[in-house]
Amino acid sequence: MPIRLKKLIGTVLLIVLVITYAVVATIVAVAQLAESGPLAHFLFFLLSGLLWILPAMGIIKWLILERKPTKP
Template sequence: MPIRLKKLIGTFLLVALVIIYALVASIVAVAQLSESGPLVHFLFFLFSGLLWVLPAMGIIKWLILEPRPKG
């Protein structure tokens, strides 16, 4: 796969990940935390704010992998 195409795909994947993850985290927070206190809100958003990094790291790792030599 050409590197430029790979970077384009990776960019779209990262943007889509952030948008979808933010929407899902917000929906969960509104649906489940409406009666919770500020500490629970803080811990939820702290945890969910760091959790998106794991799939993003996978996408970035895929982006920086060198193509296998054909042989």
Template sequence: MPIRLKKLIGTVLLIALVVLYALVASAVAVARLGDAGALAQLAFFIFSGLLWILPAMAIIKWMMVPRRD
């Protein structure tokens, strides 16, 4: 697969990941953290704010792997 096509697909996947992840994290926060304390909310948002990095790293790694000939 050409590197330009991989980068295009990876970019679309990253944008979709961020949008979908933000919607899911917000829905979980609204459903579960409405009456939680400030410390629980802080812990959730720190954890969920960093968790999306793992799949994003995998997508970026896939995008950057050179083509095998």
């Protein structure tokens, strides 16, 4: 796969991941934390703010891995 195409796909995936994750985290927060105190809000947003890094790391790792040339 050409590197430019791979970077384009990775960029689009990261943008989609961040937008989708933010919307889902906000929906869960509104639905579950409406009556909770500030500590519950803080802990939820701290955890959810760090959790998106795991799938993003997988996408970035895929972006930087080089394909090994095949021997004829």
